[in-house]
Amino acid sequence: xxxxxxxxxxxxxxxxxxxxxxxxxxxxxxxxxxxxxxxxxxxxxxxxxxxxxxxxxxxxxxxxxxxxxxxxxxxxxxxxxxxxxxxxxxxxxxxxxxxxxxxxxxxxxxxxxxxxxxxxxxxxxxxxxxxxxxxxxxxxxxxxxxxxxxxxxxxxxxxxxxxxxxxxxxxxxxxxxxxxxxxxxxxxxxxxxxxxxxxxxxxxxxxxxxxxxxxxxxxxxxxxxxxxxxxxxxxxxxxxxxxxxxxxxxxxxxxxxxxxxxxxxxxxxxxxxxxxxxxxxxxxxxxxxxxxxxxxxxxxxxxxxxxxxxxxxxxxxxxxxxxxxxxxxxxxxxxxxxxxxxxxxxxxxxxxxxxxxxxxxxxxxxxxxxxxxxxxxxxxxxxxxxxxxxxxxxxxxxxxxxxxxxxxxxxxxxxxxxxxxxxxxxxxxxxxxxxxxxxxxxxxxxxxxxxxxxxxxxxxxxxxxxxxxxxxxxxxxxxxxxxxxxxxxxxxxxxxxxxxxxxxxxxxxxxxxxxxxxxxxxxxxxxxxxxxxxxxxxxxxxxxxxxxxxxxxxxxxxxxxxxxxxxxxxxxxxxxxxxxxxxxxxxxxxxxxxxxxxxxx
Numbered sequence: 001x002x003x004x005x006x007x008x009x010x011x012x013x014x015x016x017x018x019x020x021x022x023x024x025x026x027x028x029x030x031x032x033x034x035x036x037x038x039x040x041x042x043x044x045x046x047x048x049x050x051x052x053x054x055x056x057x058x059x060x061x062x063x064x065x066x067x068x069x070x071x072x073x074x075x076x077x078x079x080x081x082x083x084x085x086x087x088x089x090x091x092x093x094x095x096x097x098x099x100x101x102x103x104x105x106x107x108x109x110x111x112x113x114x115x116x117x118x119x120x121x122x123x124x125x126x127x128x129x130x131x132x133x134x135x136x137x138x139x140x141x142x143x144x145x146x147x148x149x150x151x152x153x154x155x156x157x158x159x160x161x162x163x164x165x166x167x168x169x170x171x172x173x174x175x176x177x178x179x180x181x182x183x184x185x186x187x188x189x190x191x192x193x194x195x196x197x198x199x200x201x202x203x204x205x206x207x208x209x210x211x212x213x214x215x216x217x218x219x220x221x222x223x224x225x226x227x228x229x230x231x232x233x234x235x236x237x238x239x240x241x242x243x244x245x246x247x248x249x250x251x252x253x254x255x256x257x258x259x260x261x262x263x264x265x266x267x268x269x270x271x272x273x274x275x276x277x278x279x280x281x282x283x284x285x286x287x288x289x290x291x292x293x294x295x296x297x298x299x300x301x302x303x304x305x306x307x308x309x310x311x312x313x314x315x316x317x318x319x320x321x322x323x324x325x326x327x328x329x330x331x332x333x334x335x336x337x338x339x340x341x342x343x344x345x346x347x348x349x350x351x352x353x354x355x356x357x358x359x360x361x362x363x364x365x366x367x368x369x370x371x372x373x374x375x376x377x378x379x380x381x382x383x384x385x386x387x388x389x390x391x392x393x394x395x396x397x398x399x400x401x402x403x404x405x406x407x408x409x410x411x412x413x414x415x416x417x418x419x420x421x422x423x424x425x426x427x428x429x430x431x432x433x434x435x436x437x438x439x440x441x442x443x444x445x446x447x448x449x450x451x452x453x454x455x456x457x458x459x460x461x462x463x464x465x466x467x468x469x470x471x472x473x474x475x476x477x478x479x480x481x482x483x484x485x486x487x488x489x490x491x492x493x494x495x496x497x498x499x500x501x502x503x504x505x506x507x508x509x510x511x512x513x514x515x516x517x518x519x520x521x522x523x524x525x526x527x528x529x530x531x532x533x534x535x536x537x538x539x540x541x542x543x544x545x546x547x548x549x550x551x552x553x554x555x556x557x558x559x560x561x562x563x564x565x566x567x568x569x570x571x572x573x574x575x576x577x578x579x580x581x582x583x584x585x586x587x588x589x590x591x592x593x594x595x596x597x598x599x600x601x
């Protein structure tokens with residue numbers, strides 16, 4: 001369920017279920033398409049449980065704060081499986097349960113428009129907490145839900161959203177609540193088996209233990225530390241929200257099975273009342289009962305789970321036994337691994353500043369983000385790049401795209417690519433002319449928002465086939481520009497010199513002057529991306545007595561050092577530092593006339 005912030009530890013599923021009913025997909029090879037494997041198993045399991053019925057897969061998300069890229073794996077795993085099932089012609093429903101009737105647990109760090117005054121709302125339903133200042137949404141839950149819904153739309157994720165606030169407050173679960181209260185002794189007996197058990201050791205798990213950051217993230221979501229309903233007056237799996245202060249700091253003191261009269265007192269404001277559960281809709285089942293109740297109510301066949309469900313007494317493990325009380329079965333599904341951010345520490349909503357899917361989609365196209373989740377099995381961790389690594393990531397994606405086009409890609413890579421660029425319903429929007437991301441980023445950096453200059457430079461990259469409009473390289477150009485403006489530090493931005501560095505030019509020795517002369521002589525004849533690439537790499541070769549197109553195998557090791565020195569000289573003369581954008585792109589951006597001026601012609 002999407003209530004935990006990170007997913008890192010091994011599966012806690014019932015071993016008999018995994019061994020008898022479900023092949024362990026985590027052991028499949030790299031050439032196996034994990035999505036197809038899970039789709040096979042889910043279809044088979046669905047037919048076993050409810051022949052001829054639509055397949056139901058599920059995700060759960062708690063809008064307790066920014067819903068980040070770790071939480072997105074909670075959605076993408078069942079989405080990809082559901083989409084494969086849909087491609088095969090089966091009816092499938094992907095539920096996203098919005099846990100917006102959960103209690104507000106803490107004031108998250110790093111959220112704009114809030115301050116410590118929001119602490120007064122701790123204990124209230126997320127839908128009863130005010131949205132951050134300036135928000136267009138009516139409450140806290142809707143504010144954070146809206147951003148995720150928008151991102152999922154861009155990612156092509158088809159789902160049915162269910163608000164748990166609406167489900168509970170409208171009485172949809174009334175029979176399930178009454179049933180749970182009637183069978184509270186049975187539920188308590190199941191929970192009692194685990195209350196004194198401790199989490200498995202590193203040796204027992206066979207993997208590294210969960211670290212403090214992961215535990216904090218999980219606890220911040222509410223699932224790991226959820227009250228299971230135990231109290232001094234006995235066990236009750238239902239918790240009312242107070243009629244006086246709307247908080248869940250309540251204790252059930254009495255319940256009558258015949259009349260359904262329930263009495264509770266509030267530890268926050270002292271309010272007390274007696275209500276009838278046949279009429280009362282201001283409360284919810286405790287989490288360890290709520291989740292399995294929903295499995296049974298919705299007929300969920302497949303749902304992934306996370307770090308807070310890995311130990312004895314966890315929600316998933318206990319739920320596997322409690323679900324039978326409601327006449328249902330536990331879903332099959334994987335425990336999935338951590339999603340990291342390149343250059344950042346592990347994600348935790350409680351610490352703030354964690355990137356969301358919306359943040360990622362500002363700097364990368366939807367097919368690329370989908371690909372990151374599709375190409376790795378759920379038990380494999382991976383990182384999403386917000387630093388310079390995004391350029392390498394795009395290079396890797398473009399190489400895969402080319403291999404798929406020419407028919408040389410491996411089957412598993414073809415499958416991941418297909419799942420990235422299209423769904424069963426439609427193709428995702430793509431850039432018509434996908435120039436290299438690093439090139440577009442360099443151009444956006446150098447031109448600083450001047451679109452006419454950007455179009456001129458990009459047209460010069462391939463004079464035989466110039467761009468007619470920047471729309472041909474959109475949305476990729478816009479994503480690269482957003483990355484430059486948002487994630488590249490100011491000291492790494494490119495600022496071209498206004499005037500030549502006369503002192504540096506005067507200090508050059510004869511060999512350095514000769515290298516500049518050779519470059520300037522070849523500018524006009526090589527004014528394209530390929531031509532300038534050949535030229536800047538060729539100058540040191542020619543100076544050393546080799547042909548400009550000599551291959552590395554034909555050259556001594558000293559040539560590489562000479563090329564590095566030459567490149568550093570050009571960067572100093574053009575932008576005043578040792579490094580910068582790729583030189584051919586930089587030269588095109590600066591323009592031939594200005595290059596001649598800055599290089600002392």
